[in-house]
Amino acid sequence: MNSLTGTRALARLALRLDRVRLTVWVAGLAVLPMATAANYFKLYPTEEDLRAVSGVLTNPSLVALSGPLFDVSIGGLTAWKIGVTEFILVGLMSLLTVVRHTRTEEETGRLELIRATVIGRHAPLTAALLVTVLANLAIAVLSALGLLATGLPVVGSVAFGLATGLVGILFAAIAAAAAQLTESARAASGIAGAVLGGTYLLRAVGDTGPTWLSWLSPTGWALHLRPYADERWWVALLFAGFAAVFAAVGYALAGRRDVGAGLLPERPGPAEASPALRSPLALAWRLHRGLLLGWTVGLALTGAVMGGAAVGIGNLESPNQQLTDILSRLGGRSGLTDAFLAAIFGVTGMVAAAYTVQATLRLRQEESSGRVEALLATRVGRLRWAASHLAFALLGTALLLAVAGIGGGLVYGAQVHDVGGQVGRLLGAALVQLPAAWVLAGLGIALIGLAPRLSTLTWAALIVSVLLLELGALFGLSQWVVDLTPFAHVPKLPGAAFTVTPLLWLTVIAAALGVAGLAGLRRRDMPVA
Template identity: 65%
Template sequence: MTALTGTGALLRLALRLDRVRLPVWVLIIGTLPAVTAAQYQELYPTKESLDQVSGVISNPSLVAINGPLFAGGSIGALTAWKVLVTEVILVGLMAILTVIRHSRVEEETGRLELLRAGVLGRHAPLTAALLAAGSAGVAAGTIAALGLIGARQPAAGSLALGAAVAFTGLLFAAVAGVAAQLTESARSATAIGTAVLGGAYLLRAVGDAGPTWVSWLSPIGWALRLRPYAGERWWTLGLVTVLALACVAVAFVLAGRRDLGAGLLPQRPGPARAEPALRSPFALAWRLHRGLLIGWVIGMAVWGGVLGGSAKGIGDATLDNERITDLLSRLGGAGALVDAYLGAVLGITGLVVAAYTVQATLRLRGEETAGRLEPLLATRTRRVRWALSHLAFAVFGTALLLAVAGAGAGLAYGAQVGDVGGQTAALLGAALVQAPAAWVLAGIGAALFGLAPRLAGGITWAALVLCLLVLEIGEILGLSQWIIDVSPFAHVPKLPGADFTVAPLLWLTVAAAALAAAGLAAFRRRDVG
């Protein structure tokens, strides 16, 4: 028996378990570029209209969000600018979740130990997880390339965009493979992988808005600098390949040096008796959530500063095309261009923070599947009180992160325009109005935790991805308003610049509370496990 014995069987099992989840990911990622290109052909039918929008996109503020437009004047280049960052983030997230699910989750739940009792090599589980995630990334990149060619875009640029998606998926699958060896918890491994993904995006944003060399520190920056439809640089794929192979090698070495179910990061033994400050469900929840929350706070402070610091340049843009002006206003708010930009980026910030909201909410299910909930409930701790202690971090932690991002943006922008106090207050409020929409996702997760716990993780994350897609391409594709309204973020006032209305925020809050209440009521009556 070799270290890879049984890899094929585990790969088939992984693909069977993900027979619905992975195809949905692949179809969304693979078809998005072609759909966007087809719509752009209708929006910008002439060379003049393409040149006008290319001039707007070259503004540093928009470059910070989506990256640089390396060559204007073509539908392909415009499509690559619009979707490539979104594509690599989605494929990276898909790869991370897939690898963790079929490696660390299998260990944490004890299923892998049962499989290892048979004929199964030591490295077979990790290899199968990497192959499942990598094949899904390659499939998504292939569909993207073929779709763009079918949309009458140049073959070289289409293949380059597809390759950027596929190779980025392979890279973040390898990153997740390393993360799965470091910690005993699947949730912590996922947090490590998504932190690397978020850090790569942030480095790319800082580099594209400022010193260009910083972008070369980010794998997402490498993907953009493959330059689809703008004189392709195929050699950048070599950078991705080398880093991916290095991560795979590290993952296999680490896997060979740890025990089954253990992680390489040391787990500190706790005291024999809990301190008085730790003798309540909320205190325990704080101990469990604090690392994730502190990391997000630091990230949001940097994120807000970058976005706010990029805002002043948007006012220098000139828009001669009324359709472009209308599109930007619909995407980001009303009024001045700066307000439209700030409204757009704060809307994106709301979705970014919603990822924390989902993570914090799904900690409920994580504690249950890890077997830590049942002993806790054997004490005087009541179910609803325990669940509320975790949901408190999903609710108030979300508000805290939005406040940090809004304050950071306000301080950075206010310092540039000489109005720190006014801009900080305005952008703090503009960020906080995103909270009720994110709370709806917490409500969905809580409802599923009580009613259908096995579906909680997949459906809650899918809801977040749906909200992202509606924000990213809903208006551009001219989707019906009722489809756009499915996203709770579509009902948030686009501050600053738009009129502030309380009613949508109240309804979103009521919806979130009703969903959470339904989940808690069901949780009181169902079996644990």
């Protein structure tokens, strides 16, 4: 038996398990570029319209947000608008898929059972990479065909599809290496996710400052492949080379560790537990602290970078209606700088909501792993256990938004010589996103309590919210459809009038969902596989 024996069977199993999840990912990511291009054909039907909008899109603040515009055409505008979003989403899909079929299988013990059959040592990793690569190839091909169907040039469409697929394949390889480092699937996803977030920040800084920083980011490479603008095909070699390196590292590390173990050693605990661990809240802090710390650092850096980028939006010599329209789609109408900041903190709110979902679903993870049974065998009740985790989901999100607002306020305030005033304004702009994020926490606990097998749909709700809010106006969707996301009801601060009513309604909805979920959790059987 060689190390790849059983790869085909494991790949078929992975495809069967992910048949719905991957289908949604592939279909959604393939349709986004095509729909964006089709709507741009309607929005900018003449060359004059394109020239009018192209000048403002070179503003440093917009470049930090979406990257540089390399060509004044429908294709170039499509690549500018949807490119970064597409690359981040395909990277996220890839890393989650690889970790799910490697480290998660080990953590739950299922892989050990499978390895008791005729399965080679490297077969699970190979199957996970194979399935993820196939999904990325499907996205690349379908994206290119969709762009071609709108009437865009063949070469540029192929380049955009290639860039999308290569980003996904590279992050699949990065996740393959990260999955070997730690015993926890959550930590492995966190490592790969931190790399993904770091690539966005490097690109944002590099595209508006030292150019070489953008070349340290795979997201930057994808943009610099320049679809529809004198394509640089040699950039694809960067993806191929680094993907091969990370995949080789993943295979080498997989061959050096035991099943279920990680390369990073787990620190042995003390012989006796600290008195501070006598409560469920203390145990929840122990479980959540690493995740919360990582997210806090990331959101603080994001707020600082975007706060610094906001200064450039006010330097436009002749703002026009096209720029106002673009910023209005992102959020806010009162002044270009305020509109940009409102857009930034609207996105930051949805990013922080990813932590909210992750922390909330920790309840389900503890249940499915079997660890909660030992805890509930003591005097700890279900509601007390659930409340300990929800405290970090709710208050942790508030902390993340606060540090993002403070970081943005400090950097932006220093540049406009008004630190005291801007910290308060941007802190408020960040914290108004909190009730919308809490709605997702309420949805998560409702699904865990009432339909635990569907709890991962909380992630789907977040992704749909992002797409509706960011692309709903561009796609010409009715306002009632966009209003389905809780983030559509958040006041667009700074600049817009502050109204407390929608925030109260969002809080009430979150509370109602949470109460329903806790009631279901209290009554249903545990655990549910």
